[in-house]
């Protein structure tokens with residue numbers, strides 16, 4: 001799983017294809033591999049041993065598969081897990097006017113360079129998706145988990161985080177934006 005596609009590879013700029021069910025063995029394995037990557041990358045010992053960059057999300061285009069599937073593994077406080085899910089064909093069905101951004105800006109496992117600046121996103125979103133069993137789910141997210149899922153859903157549309165950064169003034173953001181630390 002060390003072969004994460006890097007910015008410049010066309011697959012990161014394509015709109016990924018919808019996934020049909022039942023999942024092919026290939027896609028089911030890809031989903032498993034992506035979640036396993038996230039778990040390993042968040043395990044200090046394993047991450048160090050295999051030189052993995054810790055990640056909280058991974059979208060299929062980042063492993064070269066242009067399909068609408070992303071794994072998210074968002075840690076909460078005290079080694080809890082805020083969100084662990086594989087999002088298939090995710091759609092944001094509603095979103096807050098309220099803007100939020102990570103105080104530290106964003107990075108991406110597919111973008112090796114630092115790109116400073118606020119990435120304005122919606123603070124609260126409702127997403128509808130199918131899980132690995134093909135069941136349709138609808139969940140409401142806010143703050144960090146919402147930011148992570150927006151970052152992943154962007155990947156499925158060929159958007160990268162820095163596309164959202166204000167070119168003239170990267171630190172420019174809505175006055176009442178919520179900055180998430």
Ligand SMILES: O=CN(O)C[C@@H](CC1CCCC1)C(=O)N1NCCC[C@H]1C(=O)Nc1ccccn1
Pocket residue numbers: 042053054055056057058059062075106107108109110147148151152155
């Ligand atoms: O598309 C998916 N990606 O590109 C992996 C990204 C996804 C996040 C970036 C901003 C929102 C979602 C990712 O996880 N990172 N970005 C680059 C290096 C750091 C790493 C990260 O934030 N790690 C992390 C954070 C908290 C706890 C543990 N690890």
Ligand code: NI
Pocket residue numbers: 107108109110151155
């Ligand atoms: Ni990314």
